Amino acid sequence: MPKVEIPPWQATRLVSPGPVGLVTVKYRDKVNLLPIGWTCALSQNPPRIGIAVHPSRYSHDLLRRAGQFGLSIPGRALAEAVARAGATSGASGVDKAALTGLTWAEPTEIDTPLIAEALAWLECVIVSVVDSGDHTLYVGEVQRAAAEAAAYQDGWLLPEDEEMRPLHHLGGSRYALLGGPFEVPISNP
Ligand SMILES: Cc1cc2nc3c(=O)[nH]c(=O)nc-3n(C[C@H](O)[C@H](O)[C@H](O)COP(=O)(O)O)c2cc1C
Incomplete structure (x- = not known):
């Protein structure tokens, strides 16, 4: 089948639709929030995930100073x-919780609030900061993870109820939900 050529700068879109993450970061008494499309799994043991943050983001330096972050996984709702949190910078002094109507939930292992309305939470301590190009990769070691039982059991369930499916970002203003899961049985010849 013929393929269409994709500009290399846009190749990230081929691999990036992992779930959107709402990153929370707290420095002194200020809590900021930014949506991240570029989240990635890095290690199971120790449990580590990565978030790629552009240096122009207000949160970029807050993350470095805070040394930890919350990652809340939103659903369709x-x-x-x-989109609103991603269109405004905390540098303007705006309170993104007030802006979005989202509310904070108490963490248990870090000192950074999570998003109460999200489907899942990861509490992370930053163990490595990597210059990955025009973004900075913050490697977070997961101190605690929790999810709605109706959304996750040993993996995302992707149930009929779309509200229990994690949100994905395709680029620009396009978002998606994953379809239903299916099994691929492996049989050795
Ligand atoms: C769905 C979505 C995904 C985004 N993904 C990223 C990302 O992976 N990395 C990044 O640096 N910015 C990303 N952004 C942009 C930031 O969220 C946006 O610039 C935000 O306003 C930065 O907030 P801050 O300046 O308060 O830190 C994304 C925005 C949206 C809406």
Whole structure:
């Protein structure tokens, strides 16, 4: 089948639609929030995930100073809040919780609030900061993870109820939900 050529700068879109993450970062008494499309799994043991943050983001330096972050995984119901949080910078002094209507939930292992309305939470301590190009990769070691039982059991369930499916970002203003899962049985000849 013929393929269409894709400009290399846009190749990230071929591999990036992992779930959107709402990153929370707290420095002194200020809590900021930014949506991230570029989240990635890095290690199971120790449990580590990565978030790629552009240096122009207000959160970029806050993350370095805070040394930790919350990562809350939103569902479909939070898509508008995600888009709004991503269109405004905390540098303007705006309170993104007030802006989006999202509310904080108490963490247990870090000192950074999570998003109460999200489907899942990861509490992370930054163990490595990597210059990955025009973004900075913050490697977070997961101190605690929790999810709605109706959304996750040993993996995302992707149930009929779309509100229990994690939100994905395809680029620009396009978002998606994953379809239903299916099994691929492996049989050795
Ligand atoms: C769905 C979505 C995904 C985004 N993904 C990223 C990302 O992976 N990395 C990044 O640096 N910015 C990303 N952004 C942009 C930031 O969220 C946006 O610039 C935000 O306003 C930065 O907030 P801050 O300046 O308060 O830190 C994304 C925005 C949206 C809406």
